[in-house]
Structures are given as C-alpha cells and as structure tokens.
Amino acid sequence: SQQGEEDPQALSIQEGENATMNCSYKTSINNLQWYRQNSGRGLVHLILIRSNEREKHSGRLRVTLDTSKKSSSLLITASRAADTASYFCAPSNDMRFGAGTRLTVKP
C-alpha cells in the first residue's frame, strides 16, 4: 500500500488568502491525484499530475510534484468560503487514502 499522507490535518484561513496543503508518499509513482470532499458528500477528482511533470495548473489550483522528495503540494489561490472541504491526495496506483486535510475558509 502506498497511500499518501496529507499535511496539515486541518487548516483554517480567511477568504482571499492562499491555502497550501502537502502530500507525502513512499514509493515511486506514475502519477498523483488530488481529490476534494465536501462535508457529507463523495470525493470529486480535482487534478492529476504525472511523474514527468513538476507543476500543473487548473483554474485557481496549482499542484507541484517533487519525485526526489516523494512529495506534492496543492495550492488554492484566492480562496473562497466554497473551498471549505477535505482534500485528499492519491499516489498511483493505489486505492487507499490518508486522513486528508480539512480546509476551512472563513468569510
């Protein structure tokens, strides 16, 4: 099993600020994915970054990948109250998840 471990466990910021959460994993990967879970809902796929990519953008999301350090980060810029959710990383190709980062964005 090679589930990712997210850090911090919880993050609270003000609307408009940037939110950064990190993911560490243990073995080599082909890609890494980030998911979002709103309270009481299923997980939704946000973004995939391949092992030969160092950075990827999607709207207000920026994902980085450092395969030498076996780590990834997810940056949400100009956060909104609607970004309040839990965020999970998923190193390929594993079906297991860590505890996630619970992000709270205060209006």
Next chain:
Amino acid sequence: DGGITQSPKYLFRKEGQNVTLSCEQNLNHDAMYWYRQDPGQGLRLIYYSQIVNDFQKGDIAEGYSVSREKKESFPLTVTSAQKNPTAFYLCASSIRDITMRGHTGELFFGEGSRLTVL
C-alpha cells in the same frame, strides 16, 4: 448522465439486523470499491472488485460482505457481526483495476450512504 448511484442516502438499523447498501454504476467500469468513513477521518477500504464475479477483502472486511454478479452493481451488506457499523459508506469505480500499469488511477465516487445503528 453517467455516474455512480448509491442508495439509500440515509439508513437506520436496529442492532442485530443486516442491511444492504446499493451501488450502481453506468460508466461501464470494470472495478468497484467500498469505503467506510468515520467522522473527521479518512477513507478505509472494505472490499474491492476488479472484475465481475470476483472481489477481494480490503483492510476492514470483517463484518461486511459483497457480491459482484453484474458489472454495474456492487452491493455491500453490513452484517450483525460488524461491531460498530454506524458510519458513512462510499462506493467508487474505476475504468479498470486501479493497480494496473498505464491506468491513471482515477476513481469516481457516489454520494455516499449514511448508516446509523439505533
């Protein structure tokens, strides 16, 4: 629209009763998964199925059972042997076995079923 449907959304059960949670997908995915999530926690893998008529235990299979008679359906039965069944249950699917090389590993999730034992 294509997707995964879980039902019921909320379910109450008396102690000692078995209950079955439904998971149906019309994505033509080979693989399906069941997870349990406790408040403020991550997802724990209960069972998974890589293909019809085959399934494997995950990390917390005790007290649960599944079947995979059709590609579209992967029901989960929470038996009376499960000591703490109150939880949020999530079903997911992927195009093929998530561990296969060349597979991006993207999982598609249902909206979950919340089971409460009274």
